[in-house]
Amino acid sequence: MAVEGMVAVGAGLAVGLAGIGAGLGEQGIGAAAVGAMAEDPSFFGRGLLMTVIPETIVIFGLVVSFLLMFM
């Protein structure tokens, strides 16, 4: 396989694996946030914030894939 192909696979893995990791991390936080919100809607803001924190990992993955594809 050409180098370009390998780079594309790597970029895909960077985003994909980061996404799976973030998803696993979020399952507990999301469930807890929804639970807290069900009892007291004022937890909406904080719950949402906590839930998206693991998303930063996906952004790192995305940055890495951009670097791979365009550098």
Added chain:
Amino acid sequence: MISKIIKRTKISEWAYIVARVRVMKRKLIPRDEYAKLLNMDLNEIARYLEETEYKKEIDELAFRYSGVDLIDHALSLNLSRVYSKLIRISKGLPRDLIVLYLRKWDFWNIKNILRGKMFGFTNEEIEATLVPAGEFDEDFFKSLLAKESIEEIVNAFRGKPFYSILEKILHGSKLSDVEDELDKFYYTSIAGLSAESLDAKYFIDFIRMEIDIVNMKTILRLKKEGVPAEEIIPKIVPYGYQLTEDEARKLAAMELEEIYKAIENYWFVRDLREVVMTQPMSKIENALTRIWAERMIKKASNYPLSILPVLSYMLLKKIEVDNLRIIARGKESGMEVEDIREQLVIV
């Protein structure tokens, strides 16, 4: 492999129920409020409760009852609703464990119905004490109340594993012995299980700690009343956490002073010595309950993603309902504020 990881963790089941329970725990009546409640009269207490989580129940029942009856009925109804809610909002292992724990209330209800019927209380009085939160629902218990004889009530449980215990009433056993055996059946049926996972182990340890507390209360109460050891020993529940059956039997055979020395190193004895030596039994029981609840709160914060926060909430809710009932009953019978305060378990 991924499915294995997801299956193994199942974090979301715990996270959801624990987060909900934590928010529910914030809505419990804070300890400082009891001082205020103690200085209110019955109507003010009812009005105060209307501003709390008990509003719905008070509103619903206000046209049927008043005064202390209203508070009593509302508290029971609220407790059973909270427990049913816990079952409704959980799933998987948490749900199974909650259901298993709440079976306690089935036995509580059966005991109350039998006792009420035997001593000629009205159906309405018995109904006020029922908390249909376990395997059997409200309609089932109402159908039991409608039955005329004890025999019919006992026969309704034909085929259940505890039927053989209930049947003893029909053959002339004392009600108190049957009640003890029902409690024993409940605790041994759970504590005797082998823990398949860590989550189940936390639960079984909780039950076993409760057994310690129950045994200790039984031994101390009966000792204070001067009951001989032979009568105490059959009432001891096996599978204690630290206080094994053998040790409990030994304690039952000791004199009171020896017991205080022998139990010094157990987990539930902290600060208890002073109380045990000088105070009446009701205060010792309260002290044990308080130590038990405090210990559970601590353990629950050590193991946040487990059944322990849920169990400690259930415990605290029960304590709150008991406290409110004591205040209402005390006020109705004109007890002094200090005397009522001594009966409360404030955690």
